Amino acid sequence: MIPLHKKLRFLFVMLTALLLTACATTNLANEKFTQWQTAAQAGDAKAQYKLGAAYASGQGVTKDNVKAVEWLQKSANQGNAPAQNGLSVMYLKGLGGAKDDIKAIEWLQKSALQGYPKAQYNLAILYKNGQVIPKNEEQAAAWLNQAALQGDAVAQSDLGMMYASGIGVAQNTATAIEWLQKAAAQGNSEAKNRLAGLYAQHLNRPSN
Structure with a gap:
């Protein structure tokens, strides 16, 4: 039978490993978000889309539909098809602003035609x-x-x-x-x- 103190030591080691893994994953996500943010502010359309999608989903950042629309709009204006599609969904559902079916269809068609x-x-x-x-x-x-x-x-x-x-x-x-x-x-x-x-x-x- 394994002594209790050895079991506790093993559990402590496993818990520490899990916490370190979680911290590493969080740090990596934060690092990616920071990279996207820097590139997006410099005008990179793909980064603007990723930033908008992150705000829309709440992955790696606090969910914010207003900021999501803002960044998706910037990317869509540069012709990014995924951003145009995402923006159309936001307008269609009225997320991050007023529902606007006309704009929703306009952006959806632009994305589809691409x-x-x-x-x-x-x-x-x-x-x-x-x-x-x-x-x-x-x-x-x-x-x-x-x-x-x-x-x-x-x-x-x-x-x-x-x-x-x-x-x-x-x-x-x-x-x-x-x-x-x-x-x-x-x-x-x-x-x-x-x-x-x-x-x-x-x-x-x-x-x-």
């Missing part, structure tokens, strides 16, 4: 649901296709279901399965469930 897949997906969903902009299922499918071609798994899954249902595109089960398989291969659980449903409807299930 080929940013997250913006393309977000724009597709707005068209599909008729949220903020008039419902247009053809446009929804077109933007989902753009994002899916870039490997966005969620877009691939949603596009697959549009082909399966014939929404916004001509119904095509083979194409639906193709897109769902691509999404499932990336580990998308929703695509796996949808694919299983299509197999049950249209294909013979493989025997175990």
Whole structure:
């Protein structure tokens, strides 16, 4: 049996190691934030985006939506597509300022037209649901296709279901399965469930 004093010493060593690791992680996060802040103030668009995203999420800094919008705006003005997408979300939800659907769509379209897949997906969903902009299922499918071609798994899954249902595109089960398989291969659980449903409807299930 291990003596009590040795057990306590072991626990103390482990606790000290954990505290040192936590401190090192915090210091590293603070160092990165300081680097982003310095670069952002010097006009670096990528750093401005990272700084805005940090303020929006509260990672490494106290959450502050007003500062998030400020830095995302600076980055978006320089043409940074992720910042334009992030800024559109802030305007759409009214975070860090007044809700502004017109500005939200304006920045979202700019980001999507630059080929940013997250913006393309977000724009597709707005068209599909008729949220903020008039419902247009053809446009929804077109933007989902753009994002899916870039490997966005969620877009691939949603596009697959549009082909399966014939929404916004001509119904095509083979194409639906193709897109769902691509999404499932990336580990998308929703695509796996949808694919299983299509197999049950249209294909013979493989025997175990």
